Amino acid sequence: MDRIGLICRYIKEDPRSTQRDLAQKTGFSVGTVNTLIKEAMQQRLIAQGKSVAGTYELTGAGDAFLEQFQVDGALIIAAGFGSRFVPLTFETPKGLLEVFGERMIERQIKQLHEVGITDITIAVGYLKEKFEYLIDKYQVKLLYNPEYATKNTLTTIYRARQVLAGKNMYILSSDNWLRNNMFHAYECGAWYASSYMEGDTSEWCLSYNKKGRITHVEVGGHDSWVMYGPVFFSRTFSEKFLPLLERYYHTPGTEQFYWENVLMEHLDELEMDINRQPENQIYEFENLEELRQFDPRYQNHSDNTALELVSRVFELPESEIHDIRCLKSGMTNKSFLFQLQGRHYICRIPGPGTELLINRKEEADVYRVIQPLNISEHIIYMNGETGYKIAEYYEGARNSRSDSWEDVSRCMEVLHKLHESELTVDHEFNMRERIAFYEGLCAGHGGTLFEDYTEVRSHMNELLDQLDALQRPKILSHIDSVADNFLFLPDGSVRLIDWEYAGMCDPLIDISMCAIYSYYDENAVEKLMQIYFGREPELLERKVIYSYIALGGFLWALWAVYKASLGEEFGEYTLIMYRYAKKYHKKVCLL
Structure with a gap:
């Protein structure tokens, strides 16, 4: 990371900044900030502030110097299914779920707009049509990844390589929730956001040197800074990274790779810094239970058809529904497993277009007729109009x-x-x-x-x-x-x-x-x-x-x-x- 560039950025953002302010914002010591200011003044990039003593202002040369670090845009990854959020994601992509009444992807788009970043591309796949409204609302562009269902994020980034080439770009996940706006009009080097995890973690753990350069990545660890949240690709980083990415994409066996696998295996040639974030700044909700704990609305008012149905059938609040897991989707239906009062059940949701293929009233009639034979699953609820079905789940079957x-x-x-x-x-x-x-x-x-x-x-x-x-x-x-x-x-x-x-x-x-x-x-x-x-x-x-x-x-x-x-x-x-x-x-x- 260009440390003088970072000093110049913060001075441009707030000309009232003192050395102590700059030390707090950059994470450098006051002594390091003092040295960097002297270097910047020698290069005539900054000068003493005219109105307030102890502050600094950018010169014309400083403005020109910063241009190389100007952020060109952002790529938001929104192609995946989000299986750990079923049944919500049967109807809505994970990034379009609301947190405190605001969709996660929209919150990030608005944060980008606040710092002047409006060239935004969203990589879509699952339920891609749901994102179309964002084109009119925020003038974003959509990029479809046809391999979203069978491959991982390495492929998504590969499909977006032309969007990244030669540019300074943020890489965001649509399903992140950021408490404070952490974006800037200028970024002075490639970085990966990181949060500190106490105890054992299965996240991707980082090691880094005194200058903040990431030196090692390992999946799983203990009391560690982990990869968590947004990423920034500088144009110089992408120049080295994208050819490696393309090589991996065409290598058999990498279909389930994350793009971070490429970074992890080439840290000797790819320079990326850690961007340590404070506690409670970045949230990556792992499942519906975590979202419920964060936003209480989801405990009893998910606005999800399936969860509302389960609540109504069993005459219990949604908060009683736990251990929700996606089952393997059939060729015709979607279904999820859930636990209620210590027992497990399956809720079936008819797949798209099945109303043309299946007469649900006739199916309900069959279940009614065969009940005395005791050869079918135990049906708790069956709707001959909608096709929704709730059945007992047989443990150990x-x-x-x-x-x-x-x-x-x-x-x-x-x-x-x-x-x-x-x-x-x-x-x-x-x-x-x-x-x-x-x-x-x-x-x-x-x-x-x-x-x-x-x-x-x-x-x-x-x-x-x-x-x-x-x-x-x-x-x-x-x-x-x-x-x-x-x-x-x-x-x-x-x-x-x-x-x-x-x-x-x-x-x-x-x-x-x-x-x-x-x-x-x-x-x-x-x-x-x-x-x-x-x-x-x-x-x-x-x-x-x-x-x-x-x-x-x-x-x-x-x-x-x-x-x-x-x-x-x-x-x-x-x-x-x-x-x-x-x-x-x-x-x-x-x-």
Whole structure:
């Protein structure tokens, strides 16, 4: 850090500053400040103040000297999901959450504006549309990071490298809350803000020399100054850093790196100082519990639909809801785990666009009808209008393993119990109608279909016609019999969960869906059929199951294409499903 530049900056900001004032602001000793003032006066950068004795003022040469340190703008990182803040972040990006009635990102933008920094770029990803209003309100620019869901901040900074190149720039996190404005119109060297953590910490701990230069970074430590809050990249720092960053970006295995990993491994060539901040200046809320402690409004008035629902259903204040954790989001829904009065529950929130895909009233009807079988999860609340569901969470439960034939046998027993129950609902799962429905959604949303789609579609029509001609019986079927939907409880019982697609249908569809969801090859499909029937399948049974494997693969390939048109990708899933459609149509033809 240029120490004379720092003295000049504070004199420019407040010409009434005395040496003691400057010592307090810079953190230097009074003796060091005295020496730096003498050097600055020798270089004719400052002069004695004319109006108040013991003060100083910047000269024209001093103003010119400071120009090299002028801050050009700021990059605010706001691309991430914020999983530790669910369910709030299901609706709102973490940086747009309010603290004491003010959105965290807006507080930082206003603090930047106060010191004349208006060239602000926000790197967005998750719920990017939510940030669009900031363009009009604060004249910011948005930069989209398409890799936000699969990679870490190294990638975000890489995507913003042109914004940083050749400039003096602040790097901020949208979800930081800064008590006092710590920004300046001039910065005299690269730095990383730091707070002191007493006791054990998992933060990134800093070592530094007498001049404040960071010499070592280690993840985790004890009684240490840690990386915490804003960062400043000088143009000279970026000149060295950005080429290293680009090299790391193109190196396999760095997908989950933070940009700080590059800094940590190259401190010998990258000069960055520690910027020690006072206690209670910078806040990085780790989870909703911390936010609740800081801003009491979140204890009982989160303005979050899911938390308000839980409070209403259990007739308890939101403050009683604890241990909130994001569960792995399904392909259709979002869900979170929470604890209430010592027991754990799961709240399911329908994903975007699912109102087109799922009839929640029909799902609620299925849960009501199957209740006597005691094979599903225990439902506390189910809304047939909104699709919100609260269910008991089974401690110590595990999902079925599709590669364990012992597990599969237990799962088939559950399906038998369902298929033999003679329970009925007023709706059916109609494969022909569903294929046409998803086909229409793809066309209406610009979904890209396959090159040989017309030919494969005609093959599916053949299979549908053949199944209709058989007039197979329609029995209440689960449809979504993926291994992950079978729970093995500690007491030895098995539960079949997530009945969104369930309806009256040929029960053999459940065997076919189980096969394709497990990515079974031909041998595994054969083994599955033998387990379900307890014998070799008959020719007609084999033909029906093969037909539903083909049709199911085709249906879910269309589903995935539609979801991709909404911005959700499922990797090779689409290709695998489409391959089932083509391969098992051929197998039906050979029977």
